[in-house]
Amino acid sequence: MPWWFFRRRRSSPALAAQMPKSKPAAETLPQPRSHDSRRYLDEQPYMLPKDLGEVNRLDFQHYVLRAVLRGNYLAPIGQPRRILDVGCGTGQWAFELAHQFPQAEVIGLDLEQVKATTPPPNYRFIQGNILQGLPFENNSFDFVHQRLLFLAIPLNAWPDAVKELARVTAPGGWLELVELSTDPNDFAPIGPATREFFRLASQVATLRGFDTQGVLTRSLDLYLREAGLINVERRLIDTPIGGWAGRLGSLLSLDIREAWKAMTPPIAAYFKIPEQEIYDTIEQAGKEWDSLQTHYCFIAAYGQKP
C-alpha cells in the first residue's frame, strides 16, 4: 500500500468533504524526501508540498478561484490554437481550457506530473522548470498562462521568468499572470494571529528569496512591459475572506488556512517549535477574519506580444 493512501485520511476533513474526488497514480507520485508529515521538493525553493493533500487542495482552490475571478482568464484571447499553462499543478485549469477550445493544443508544464485522471485528448503534460528556461521555440503559443507561483519564483528571478514566458508567446498572442498579493497590507483588517503567521512564514519565505513586501504585487504589469508586451492591463481583485462574506468567503478562508497548514512543517522546523502551535495560530487567524471582516486581494496582469 503506498504511503499517500494513509496520508489522505489525515488531510483536513473539512477540506476533503468539499473537494472533488481525484485519484493519484502510484507511478507518478515519487516517494517523500523530507518532513514526515508532508512531501516537499527539497531541491527547489518552492514552499508548498507536492503530495496528495496538496493535489486535493489545488483542485479545490481552482474551483474557488474560478468563482472569485469569474472565469478562467481575463485576457481577450479570441480562439487560441496553442495554449501553455506554466506551473500547471493538477492541470485542472488546463483541462478546462482544453474542453473550452477543443481545436487547440493545450500544454501543462510543471516540475512534476501529479494527477492520473485521463486528460482531454488535446492536453499534454511536459515536465519543465521555469527557472531553467522553457523547452519551447520562440513564438510557440497564442496564450501563455501562469498562476500562483509567488512561492516558487524568487523575487529577483521574476523579470527573467516573465521574459521567458514572453519569448514563447506568439506575436498577437497573450500572456497572463495571476498571483495572490504579497503585500501584507492587502490583508486587512489584520488581527494578532494573522500577523503572527505572517511573521513566521515571511522569515522562511525571505530566506528562499520570495517577496513578502508587495513588490511582486506592484510589479507584475511592469515585468510584462519590460518583456516587450503591449496593451498591458493590471487588475486588483479585492476578495472578502471568511464566513461573514458568504459561501465564497468561507471557501476561500478554508483554502487559505489549508495552504498555510501545508507550509507549516518547514516553518515549525526552522523555528524549532511544535507544528501544533502554528496550526492553532492558523485556526485563530480564521476566527479573526470573521470577526474583523477581513479582505485579501488577488492581482492579475496580462499583455499582448506585438
Ligand SMILES: C[S@@+](CC[C@H](N)C(=O)[O-])C[C@H]1O[C@@H](n2cnc3c(N)ncnc32)[C@H](O)[C@@H]1O
Ligand atoms: C500553488 S501551485 C499553483 C498550481 C496552478 N497554477 C493552479 O493555479 O492551480 C504552484 C505550482 O507551481 C509548480 N512549480 C513550482 N516551482 C516551479 C518551477 N520552478 N517551474 C515550474 N513549475 C513550478 C508547483 O509544482 C505547483 O504545481
